[in-house]
Amino acid sequence: MAISVKSFKGGVHPPEKKELSANSSIEVMPPPKVVRIPLQQHLGAPTNPIVKPGSTVKKGEKIGEPTGFVSSPVHSSVSGKVLEIIPVPNIFGAEVPAVVIENDFNETWADGVNVERDINAMSTEEIKSAVKECGLVGMGGATFPTHVKISPPPNKPIDTFIANGVECEPYLTSDYRLMLEKPDEILEGVKLLARAVNAKRIVVAIEANKPDAVKLMRERVASKNLNFEVIQLKVKYPQGAEKQLIKALTGREVPPPPGLPMDVGCLVQNVGTCYAAYQACKSNIPLIERVVTVTGEGVETPKNLLCRIGTPLKELLALCRIKPSARKLILGGPMMGLAQWTDEVPVIKGTSGVLVLEEVETPEQGPCIRCGRCVDVCIIGLVPSAISIAGEAQDWDTAERENVLDCIECGCCTYVCPAKRQIVQYVKQAKAVIMPRKAAEAKKKAEEEKKKAEEASKKQ
Amino acid sequence: MEQEQKFIVSSSPHIRDVESIPKIMWTVVLFLAPAAVAGCYFFGWDRFNRTFSFRPVLVVLGAILVAVATEAAMLHLRKQPLRRALDGSAVITGLLFAMVVSPAVPWYVVVFGSFIAIAVGKQLFGGLGHNIWNPALVGRAFVTLAWAEPMTRWWVEPLNPAYATVQAASAATPLSAVSLSKEVSFSIKNLFWGYVPGCLGETSAIMLLLGGIFLIIFKYADWRVPLTYIASTVLLCMAIPYKNAPQWFKSLPWYEEMAFYAFSGGLFLGAFFMATDMVTSPITPKGRFIFALGCGILTALIRKLGGYPEGVCYSILIMNTCVPLIDRFTKPARFGLSTLKAQRQKQSQAKAA
Numbered sequence: 001m002a003i004s005v006k007s008f009k010g011g012v013h014p015p016e017k018k019e020l021s022a023n024s025s026i027e028v029m030p031p032p033k034v035v036r037i038p039l040q041q042h043l044g045a046p047t048n049p050i051v052k053p054g055s056t057v058k059k060g061e062k063i064g065e066p067t068g069f070v071s072s073p074v075h076s077s078v079s080g081k082v083l084e085i086i087p088v089p090n091i092f093g094a095e096v097p098a099v100v101i102e103n104d105f106n107e108t109w110a111d112g113v114n115v116e117r118d119i120n121a122m123s124t125e126e127i128k129s130a131v132k133e134c135g136l137v138g139m140g141g142a143t144f145p146t147h148v149k150i151s152p153p154p155n156k157p158i159d160t161f162i163a164n165g166v167e168c169e170p171y172l173t174s175d176y177r178l179m180l181e182k183p184d185e186i187l188e189g190v191k192l193l194a195r196a197v198n199a200k201r202i203v204v205a206i207e208a209n210k211p212d213a214v215k216l217m218r219e220r221v222a223s224k225n226l227n228f229e230v231i232q233l234k235v236k237y238p239q240g241a242e243k244q245l246i247k248a249l250t251g252r253e254v255p256p257p258p259g260l261p262m263d264v265g266c267l268v269q270n271v272g273t274c275y276a277a278y279q280a281c282k283s284n285i286p287l288i289e290r291v292v293t294v295t296g297e298g299v300e301t302p303k304n305l306l307c308r309i310g311t312p313l314k315e316l317l318a319l320c321r322i323k324p325s326a327r328k329l330i331l332g333g334p335m336m337g338l339a340q341w342t343d344e345v346p347v348i349k350g351t352s353g354v355l356v357l358e359e360v361e362t363p364e365q366g367p368c369i370r371c372g373r374c375v376d377v378c379i380i381g382l383v384p385s386a387i388s389i390a391g392e393a394q395d396w397d398t399a400e401r402e403n404v405l406d407c408i409e410c411g412c413c414t415y416v417c418p419a420k421r422q423i424v425q426y427v428k429q430a431k432a433v434i435m436p437r438k439a440a441e442a443k444k445k446a447e448e449e450k451k452k453a454e455e456a457s458k459k460q
Numbered sequence: 461m462e463q464e465q466k467f468i469v470s471s472s473p474h475i476r477d478v479e480s481i482p483k484i485m486w487t488v489v490l491f492l493a494p495a496a497v498a499g500c501y502f503f504g505w506d507r508f509n510r511t512f513s514f515r516p517v518l519v520v521l522g523a524i525l526v527a528v529a530t531e532a533a534m535l536h537l538r539k540q541p542l543r544r545a546l547d548g549s550a551v552i553t554g555l556l557f558a559m560v561v562s563p564a565v566p567w568y569v570v571v572f573g574s575f576i577a578i579a580v581g582k583q584l585f586g587g588l589g590h591n592i593w594n595p596a597l598v599g600r601a602f603v604t605l606a607w608a609e610p611m612t613r614w615w616v617e618p619l620n621p622a623y624a625t626v627q628a629a630s631a632a633t634p635l636s637a638v639s640l641s642k643e644v645s646f647s648i649k650n651l652f653w654g655y656v657p658g659c660l661g662e663t664s665a666i667m668l669l670l671g672g673i674f675l676i677i678f679k680y681a682d683w684r685v686p687l688t689y690i691a692s693t694v695l696l697c698m699a700i701p702y703k704n705a706p707q708w709f710k711s712l713p714w715y716e717e718m719a720f721y722a723f724s725g726g727l728f729l730g731a732f733f734m735a736t737d738m739v740t741s742p743i744t745p746k747g748r749f750i751f752a753l754g755c756g757i758l759t760a761l762i763r764k765l766g767g768y769p770e771g772v773c774y775s776i777l778i779m780n781t782c783v784p785l786i787d788r789f790t791k792p793a794r795f796g797l798s799t800l801k802a803q804r805q806k807q808s809q810a811k812a813a
Contacts, residue, residue, distance in 0.1 A: 014475055093469065170475070243795065255800040264799060329467040334474040341469045357474060366481050366544075367589035371738040372682075373479075376745075381792040385743060403794060411473030418479040419589070425471035 007234035010379040021302035035310030041348040044070035060113035077288035077308035079108040134280035140270035143350035161199035166240030169333025174291040189274035298326030298356030314343035330355040363420035374413035384413035391426025399430040485548025491671035498664040502618040503563040516563040526574035527554025534583035556596035559661025573603040615657035631657035634724040635769040645708040651723035665723040672732030681736035689731040692756025700764040730772035747790035
C-alpha cells in the first residue's frame with residue numbers, strides 16, 4: 001500500500017511536545033467523592049435538571065433533559081446522592097448550573113444501562129437513538145451534539161465518513177492513547193456511525209507523527225476485513241480541523257459559514273466519539289467518562305487519565321502533581337485551548353486535555369509590519385492582519401467585510417505574528433459584536449416579511 | 461461564588477513563534493552590511509596614495525545616528541515607548557539612506573535626508589508599519605529635489621576617491637555614461653564586484669546578491685520580488701534602445717548588455733532590499749508579484765525614456781503608492797467559496813427549470 005501523506009494549504013509547525021505524555025498508558029482515575037456535572041456541556045440548548053437535591057441517582061442515570069433538538073442529555077457519572085444544584089464556573093469563565101452529586105462508591109448502574117446488545121442487528125434508527133439518549137457530543141472539543149450530525153436532511157446525503165484521529169494540537173495525546181489501547185472498539189464505533197448515515201467511503205485519518213497508531217489501525221482493519229482506508233496525513237497544525245481534513249482527504253471545500261461538512265457529503269467524528277458510540281450502542285453506556293491528557297511543563301507527571309465527567313480539575317492536577325511554578329491552566333491544547341482562571345472547573349464531555357504551563361509569555365503587541373506571514377498560514381484564505389487592524393480600531397464593519405466570521409480561530413496567524421498581535425482575540429471580539437447584530441437583523445427581516453405576507457393575505 | 465484567581469487568563473494561542481520585529485529588523489541590517497562595507501572600501505581606499513578616507517564610513521554612521529535620534533525624538537513626541545527606536549527599523553532606514561547617496565554628498569544632505577526619511581517618511585504616518593512609502597527613498601527623493609547637483613553629479617572613482625575635487629571633475633556612473641553617450645567604458649566584472657562610481661552601497665552586485673539570498677533563505681523577503689523586478693527591468697531595457705548609446709556600449713554582446721542592465725545603478729539594492737520592504741509592499745504573494753513587475757517596468761521606462769539615467773527610487777515610490785489598491789484586488793481565495801458558487805449556480809438552475 002502506497003503511503004500518501006496528504007495535507008492542505010497554510011498551517012504552522014509548532015513544537016509537538018507530545019513526548020511528555022505519549023507513552024503513558026491510559027490510567028483509570030479513582031472516582032472523586034463529589035462530582036459537579038454541568039447541565040450544559042455542548043453547543044446548543046441547555047438541559048433541564050430532572051433530579052432534585054436529596055434524591056439518589058445511579059451511575060448512568062439521566063439527570064438533565066435536553067430542551068431542543070440541538071441539545072444533548074446529561075447523565076450522572078457516579079451513583080450517590082444529589083446534594084444541590086448550583087452554578088459552577090464553566091470553561092468560558094462564566095457560570096453554568098451543575099448537579100452536585102456525592103459519590104456513594106457503590107458504582108450501581110442505572111436500569112437498562114451496561115447491558116449487552118447485538119450491534120450488528122441494530123437499525124440505523126436504533127443507532128441514532130442510542131447516540132442521542134447516551135448524550136454523545138463531539139469529543140474533540142467542539143461538543144456539537146453527535147445525533148444532529150448523523151441526522152442530515154434528505155437532500156444532503158453523506159458519502160464519506162471520516163474518523164478523526166489526527167490530534168494536531170501540540171501536547172495532547174488522549175486520542176492517540178485511545179487508538180493504541182481501544183482500536184477494535186473505535187473501529188466498531190466507526191462502523192456503527194458510518195452505517196447510521198449510509199456512508200460508502202470510510203476513512204480513519206491519523207497524522208504521520210503517530211506511525212504506531214497508523215500501523216495498528218491498518219492491521220486491525222485488515223484482520224477484520226473492513227473496507228476502511230487508514231490514511232496518514234502530513235504533520236501540520238491544524239490538520240485535524242474538520243474543513244482542512246475534508247479538503248486533504250477528498251479535495252472538497254466546505255462552504256463558508258453556515259456551511260457544514262454535510263454540504264459536501266462528509267461527516268467527521270473524533271475517534272473518542274466513535275469509541276463512545278460503540279459503548280452507547282453495545283452496552284447502552286452514556287457518555288460519563290472520557291480520556292483527558294493532563295500535561296505541560298507545569299505538572300510533574302503528565303498522564304492520560306480516564307476520568308468521570310464532573311471531576312474538578314484540581315483533583316486531576318493533584319494526581320499529576322502540579323508544580324508551584326504553574327501559571328496558566330488551559331482546557332484543550334495550546335493553540336485553541338481556553339485559559340481557565342480557576343481549577344474548580346469540572347471535566348466535561350469536550351475536555352480533551354488539561355495543559356498546565358509554567359512561564360507565561362505575555363508579549364507586548366506591536367504594530368503590524370505587513371510581513372504577510374498571517375496571510376501565508378491562514379487556512380481559510382483570510383487577511384488576518386487586516387482583521388487585527390480593524391479590531392484594534394473597533395471597526396467591526398471592516399472586520400465583517402474581511403470575512404471574520406469564516407475564521408475558525410485555529411491561532412496560526414497569531415502564532416507566527418512577529419509583532420505578537422492578538423489577532424485571535426480581535427476575532428473573538430468581532431464575532432461577539434457581529435453575530436448578535438446579524439441575528440437581530442435576520443429576526444427583524446423575518447418579522448417584516450411576515451407582516452408583509454399578512455398584509456398581502458388580508459388584501460386578498 | 462467568590463474565589464481567588466489562581467491562573468492567568470488570556471486568549472489563545474498560548475504559544476508563540478520565536479520570530480519578532482527586532483529579530484527581523486536586525487537580521488536585515490546584518491544582510492545589508494556587506495554591501496555597505498564594500499562601499500566604504502571602494503570609496504574610502506585610495507590605491508594610488510595608499511590612504512583611507514573615512515568619508516563613506518561617516519556618511520553611513522551619520523545617517524544611522526540621525527535616523528535613530530529622529531526616531532527617538534518623534535516617538536517621544538508621540539508618547540510611544542522609546543525602546544522602539546532600537547528595534548532595528550530606524551537603523552535600516554538610516555543605513556539604506558546612506559547607501560543610496562553618493563559618498564561625496566555634503567554633510568547636510570546626509571543629515572536632512574536621514575531626518576526627512578524618518579520624520580516625514582515614517583513617523584508622520586504613525587511610525588513603523590503605518591508608512592506608505594519606503595522611508596529611505598522618501599529621504600532620497602527629498603534630497604534629490606533639494607540638492608540636485610551633488611545628488612546627480614558628484615560621483616567619485618572607486619579606489620581613487622578624489623573628494624577634494626569632486627565638484628569640478630566628477631566621475632560618471634555606468635548608467636549616466638551610457639545615457640549621456642560618454643566614451644567611458646565599464647567591464648561587467650567591475651560592475652559585478654562594484655568597482656564603479658555610484659551611490660555608496662549600490663555598486664557591489666555580488667554583496668547585494670549574497671545579502672539578498674540570505675534574506676530569502678531566512679524568509680524575510682519573498683523571492684518573487686527581486687526575481688520579477690530584475691527580470692522585468694532587464695528584459696524591458698533590452699527591448700527599448702538608447703537614443704544615442706556610446707560606441708563601446710553598442711559593441712557589447714547581448715548577454716553582457718543584459719548583465720550591464722542588471723548590475724548597474726540601484727537595481728540590486730532596490731530589488732533585494734527596498735521593494736521587499738514588508739511595510740510598503742503588498743501582503744499577498746500575488747500582489748507582491750504585480751508590485752515587482754510594476755517596479756521593473758517603471759524602472760526600465762525611466763532609464764530609457766525618462767530624464768534620469770536611473771529610475772529605481774521613483775519606481776518603488778510610485779509602486780508603494782499603489783500597494784493598498786493591489787492589496788484590495790489580490791486577496792487570497794476564500795476557503796469554500798468555489799463550493800458556495802457551485803451550490804448557488806445549481807439552485808438558480810433548479811429554479812429556472
